[in-house]
Amino acid sequence: MPELPDVEVYRRYLDATALHQTIERIEVKHQRVLATTPQKLGTNITGHEFEATRRHGKYLLACADDVWLVLHFGMTGQLRYFESPDQEPDHDRLLFHFANGHYLAYDCQRLLGEVDMIDEPRQLIEAKELGPDALSLDFEGFQACLAARRGAIKTSLMNQQILAGIGNVYSDEILFQARLHPKTKVNELDPGARHAVFEALHDVLTTAIDCQADPNQFPASYIIPRRESGAPCPDCEGTIQQITFSGRNAYYCPACQRKP
């Protein structure tokens, strides 16, 4: 589930593989993921090259001369750079052909991702009304984001309009590391707890990026590899529990993360 760390790993992957190569052709394999038209993509990007990338929350941006390609990965999106056609991934929806004969695929099994083209990165932030990128915040900025909030902390962390980049999976990890119950009300967090959430947010996101967003490489103290009802808690004798709210699953340890 591509959240901030996954998308940052994709960004570095694109930087390491596909920068500064002339794009000869863009093959649209599935129209549904395109928020723009194949014609506009072709006109503005064919013949150019990706020069630089950025990321805001779960969005990856790639600059090609005068335009920015915007990639969102939905639940199942990923990037694949490959050298010969037989390495083409199963669900590529957009395929960039480079002049050197290599390819970059935007692969998205469930078609919930979206690719768009804009003139300036700020257009993305305005259009989607995104909050600041979660990793760009200092503690003051983080506090400002939470200032007017009264609902459950997990809901606020996952709200892209408040701060961008955190989804269901990483919000569970942040709250586990901060030892806070997911339903704790934001307005009931004391300054110490706010600090704990901020520290956990920063630690978890940077650690996950360092681990290539691969749960197999995460520290043993992490709950993400155990997001399963009845799994052992990494920190106590308790077991992980699942609760549903607003239609999604939250996993937590009832012993470590007490009820508010």
Place this chain on the structure above:
DNA sequence: AGTACCACCTGACGGC
């Protein structure tokens, strides 16, 4: 402002 619930979408998985 918050919360609940639905839809989009595909493939994996369990039950029969």
Place this chain on the structure above:
DNA sequence: TGCCGTCAGGTGGTAC
């Protein structure tokens, strides 16, 4: 063997 219901969780919409 194969059909069916359920689930995964990002975003966005509606209703209360």
